[in-house]
Amino acid sequence: MSFLNNYIYYIGAFGLILIGLYIILVKHNLIKVIIGLGILDTGVNLFLISVGYITKGTAPIFSKPGIDSEHMVDPVPQALVLTAIVIGVAVLALALSLAIRLYQHYGTLNLRKIREQRW
Amino acid sequence: MVSPVLLIAVPLGLAFAIPLFALFWKGAAKYIPLAALAFNLVVSVLLLPKVLENPVIVFIGGWQPPFCINLVAGPVGVLFSAIIALVGLLVSVYALDYIKEGPTEKYHMLYLLLLTGATGVVLTGDIFNLFVFFEILCISSYALVAYLRDKAGIESAVKYLIQGAVGSSLLLIGIGLLYGLFGTLNMADIAQNIKSVSPISIFVPMVLIVTGLGVEAAIFPLNAWLPDAHSSAPSSISAILSGIAIEVGLYAVVRVVFTIFGAQSFLLFLALLGILTLLVGEMCAFSQNNIKRMLAYSSIGQIGLILFALAIGTSYGVTGGLFQMVSHTLGKALLFLAAGYMIYQAGSMEISALEGMGRKMPLTCLAFTIGAFSLVGLPPFIGFPSKFLIVRAALATKEIYFCVLIGLALLATVIEGAYFFRVVQVIYFKGVKGNPEVNPERREAPAAALIPMFIFVVLIVVVGIYPKLVTDVLNSAATEFLNRLDYIRSVLG
Numbered sequence: 387m388s389f390l391n392n393y394i395y396y397i398g399a400f401g402l403i404l405i406g407l408y409i410i411l412v413k414h415n416l417i418k419v420i421i422g423l424g425i426l427d428t429g430v431n432l433f434l435i436s437v438g439y440i441t442k443g444t445a446p447i448f449s450k451p452g453i454d455s456e457h458m459v460d461p462v463p464q465a466l467v468l469t470a471i472v473i474g475v476a477v478l479a480l481a482l483s484l485a486i487r488l489y490q491h492y493g494t495l496n497l498r499k500i501r502e503q504r505w
Numbered sequence: 506m507v508s509p510v511l512l513i514a515v516p517l518g519l520a521f522a523i524p525l526f527a528l529f530w531k532g533a534a535k536y537i538p539l540a541a542l543a544f545n546l547v548v549s550v551l552l553l554p555k556v557l558e559n560p561v562i563v564f565i566g567g568w569q570p571p572f573c574i575n576l577v578a579g580p581v582g583v584l585f586s587a588i589i590a591l592v593g594l595l596v597s598v599y600a601l602d603y604i605k606e607g608p609t610e611k612y613h614m615l616y617l618l619l620l621t622g623a624t625g626v627v628l629t630g631d632i633f634n635l636f637v638f639f640e641i642l643c644i645s646s647y648a649l650v651a652y653l654r655d656k657a658g659i660e661s662a663v664k665y666l667i668q669g670a671v672g673s674s675l676l677l678i679g680i681g682l683l684y685g686l687f688g689t690l691n692m693a694d695i696a697q698n699i700k701s702v703s704p705i706s707i708f709v710p711m712v713l714i715v716t717g718l719g720v721e722a723a724i725f726p727l728n729a730w731l732p733d734a735h736s737s738a739p740s741s742i743s744a745i746l747s748g749i750a751i752e753v754g755l756y757a758v759v760r761v762v763f764t765i766f767g768a769q770s771f772l773l774f775l776a777l778l779g780i781l782t783l784l785v786g787e788m789c790a791f792s793q794n795n796i797k798r799m800l801a802y803s804s805i806g807q808i809g810l811i812l813f814a815l816a817i818g819t820s821y822g823v824t825g826g827l828f829q830m831v832s833h834t835l836g837k838a839l840l841f842l843a844a845g846y847m848i849y850q851a852g853s854m855e856i857s858a859l860e861g862m863g864r865k866m867p868l869t870c871l872a873f874t875i876g877a878f879s880l881v882g883l884p885p886f887i888g889f890p891s892k893f894l895i896v897r898a899a900l901a902t903k904e905i906y907f908c909v910l911i912g913l914a915l916l917a918t919v920i921e922g923a924y925f926f927r928v929v930q931v932i933y934f935k936g937v938k939g940n941p942e943v944n945p946e947r948r949e950a951p952a953a954a955l956i957p958m959f960i961f962v963v964l965i966v967v968v969g970i971y972p973k974l975v976t977d978v979l980n981s982a983a984t985e986f987l988n989r990l991d992y993i994r995s996v997l998g
Contacts, residue, residue: 403678410671416663423670430677437685463684466633470677473640477670480647484666487651487659500660 395436402429416488416495420481427474431467438463507548509578510563512586513625516541520617527610534610535601538617542594545624549587556583557981560995562630570630570996571694577630577996580981581827585627585756588831592748592838593620595957599842600741602953612652619645619745623753630996632680632765633690635757636673643669643721646750650738661733668720668730676717682710693996696765696989711766715758722754724812725782728805732789735801736854740845743797747804748838752830755808759815759826763986769818773906776816780910782809787917791924795854796847799924800840803880806921807833810914814895815986817907821898823983824976828891831975832879832965836888839876839961843869846950847932856928860936869950870932872958877925879965882918887965890972892918 390397406426410419438460446458485495492500519541526533555561560579564570576582597616604612618641625638647669651662680690686702687695699707716727723731731751735743762768762775786806793799811833814826846869851858863870879886882893899911949955968974985992 403674406674407671410667419667423667426671426674430674430681433678434681434684437681460688462690463681466681466684469633469637473637473644473673476644477640477647477666480644481663481666481670484647484651484659484663487654488663491656491659 395432395439399429399433399436402426402432405429414496414498416485416497419497420478420485423481424474424478427470427478431470431474434463434467434470507551508563509548509552509561509576509583509586509628510565512545512548512578512628513576513621515544516617516621516624520614520621523610523614523617531610534613535597535604538597538613538620539594539601541617542590542597542620545590545620546587546594549583549590552578552583553587553978556580557978560985560992562996570998571689571691574634575630575691575996576628577693577992578628579985579992579995580978581756581760581985582628584827584978584982585753586624588834589620589623589627589749589753592834593745595960596741596744596748596838596842598957599744599845599954602951603741603845604739607652607654612649615645615649615652616742616745619649619750623749626753627756630692631690632683632692632695632761635692636676636680639676639718639721639754639757640673642750642753643673646734646742646746649742650734650746652739652742653737655737657733657737661730661737665730665734668727672717672720672727674717675713675720679710679713679717682713686710691996692760692765693993696767697993697997699766707766711761711768711771714761718754718757718761720754721751722758722812723751723782723805723808724758724778725785725805725809728782728786731805732798732801735804736795736797740797740841740848743801744838744841744845747801747841748834751804751808752811752834755811755815755830758812759986764989764992767989772816772818776813776907776910779809779811779813779816780913782806782812783914783917784809787920787924791920793924794856796844796856796859796928797841797854799856799928800837800844803921803924804833804837806917807837807880810892810895810917813910813914814898817895817898817902818987819898819902820980820983820987821894821901823986824979825891825894825898827979827982828894828972828975831968831979832887832891835961835965835968836876836879836886839872839958839965840880842954842958842961843873843876843950846954847873849950850948856931857935859928859931861932863933865947866949867947868955869958872955872962873932874929875962875965877929879969881922881925884969885966886969887972889969 406422409422440459443457443459446461519537523534523537556578563576564573566573622638622642629635647662647666651658687698720727735746783806786802790799790802811826811829814822848854879888882888899907
């Protein structure tokens with residue numbers, strides 16, 4: 387059980403990443419693919435957070451006296467995740483607006499039916 | 506003394522100011538990229554002699570490295586930022602007249618953001634910042650590919666976006682793994698400590714990062730998005746995507762492999778990938794009937810050649826690769842710009858529709874021909890010294906592996922020559938005999954397009970005749986890539 391306790395966040399993160407990749411590779415509907423991108427992003431963010439996480443650690447702010455640095459989580463990955471979330475939101479918003487345009491042109495979101503560009 | 510921070514800060518600030526200016530005067534939007542990029546070009550050229558002696562390291566936030574975010578303006582960074590500014594400036598002059606439809610102020614804003622992202626990637630010394638600037642570049646290019654809002658543009662933008670987003674997620678996972686291993690994001694600091702962990706645990710982040718960046722650099726198995734995106738974007742954007750965006754992706758791959766990981770044994774694999782990319786790109790280009798798709802596939806081929814040259818890993822090889830990058834940037838930007846107005850006149854992207862263009866628009870066709878000859882590598886143009894240097898570097902290694910691969914590369918050059926000469930033949934010699942019109946009316950591209958094209962032509966010819974103009978800079982840039990200890994020392998002190 388201690389293995390699970392120690393690595394549960396990594397297992398969850400890579401689970402989410404694999405689920406996201408699976409959806410992107412397998413699904414035909416553009417909206418589902420975009421959902422897959424969202425899940426992939428979430429997995430990556432969870433992974434970054436768990437890199438810097440210490441069990442039962444607190445935020446690295448000196449608000450309470452008596453907390454030493456060993457019980458604080460690493461703040462750098464959290465800053466990275468904030469940036470990564472913002473970037474993810476921008477990509478998802480752009481993807482959704484492109485999906486609207488795609489639907490206007492083709493009347494479908496099925497990526498297997500939209501095949502004008504090819505080798 | 507100007508600071509390299511301005512190279513990023515000024516275009517970024519002006520990019521977001523464009524919608525504000527456009528509120529008062531809509532015509533202002535198209536002149537702001539011009540001003541910002543002219544500023545960048547001047548600053549880069551001013552910095553260049555100084556960084557050739559010592560790299561300029563900028564610490565942000567008043568902390569010492571490795572705790573701060575730093576910019577490393579070495580020979581490579583400033584060389585690239587000068588090229589980005591030069592090509593960006595000329596293409597934005599072209600866009601003054603070319604971009605008329607649609608929300609033009611958004612076009613100019615995204616265009617400037619794309620170039621800001623590219624400049625940031627080449628100047629930064631922090632691997633997470635590299636990711637952020639890369640995303641700025643990618644997101645603005647996804648939007649610009651869809652700028653015309655036609656069927657093809659939207660479809661290729663969707664493809665590009667999905668593949669690019671997966672690629673950047675892989676890149677971020679790789680960066681997370683590196684941070685977990687080393688507890689730092691500073692590239693020099695990671696490079697210093699890379700030997701302290703086992704090679705197996707380095708391998709996974711390296712593969713993830715190279716794969717993630719390889720999507721943007723269009724290395725062979727990851728390049729499915731490129732021909733669609735480059736052929737359905739507006740021609741000025743195709744020129745930037747082909748001339749700058751994929752080069753910057755390749756720069757990032759090389760920076761990671763050479764400087765951060767110092768992975769000499771990985772180079773053989775990269776050389777093989779480069780040759781595969783080259784052959785696949787040139788063979789696909791040969792079978793195209795659409796001129797922009799042909800140029801896009803030719804970009805894939807050129808990227809493969811550059812990757813091969815850089816992966817030779819000797820001083821000659823890296824210099825040749827960087828030289829080929831410069832020559833591809835100038836040549837391919839010129840080709841896309843010229844093709845833009847040829848397509849506009851012909852009303853079609855089919856090569857067969859360009860018959861007799863040589864008499865309708867002689868100047869544009871002359872520019873196109875020079876660009877094509879330069880890419881093939883004919884002597885008076887810049888493509889000749891760069892390809893020559895690569896062949897010489899491969900033969901100088903005296904290894905049978907590289908000699909066989911350079912033979913394949915020369916074979917690919919023959920294919921490249923075949924399809925470029927076919928287009929030149931169609932332009933000048935097809936459809937002339939049966940045409941009773943002796944002097945068809947001349948409808949030349951406007952001056953705002955011809956001036957940047959001919960500046961490219963002059964650069965291609967002048968550097969082609971006198972390559973010494975750039976070889977000094979390229980040599981010290983190659984030294985920066987190869988000598989990672991100097992890089993580490995100059996950043997960490």
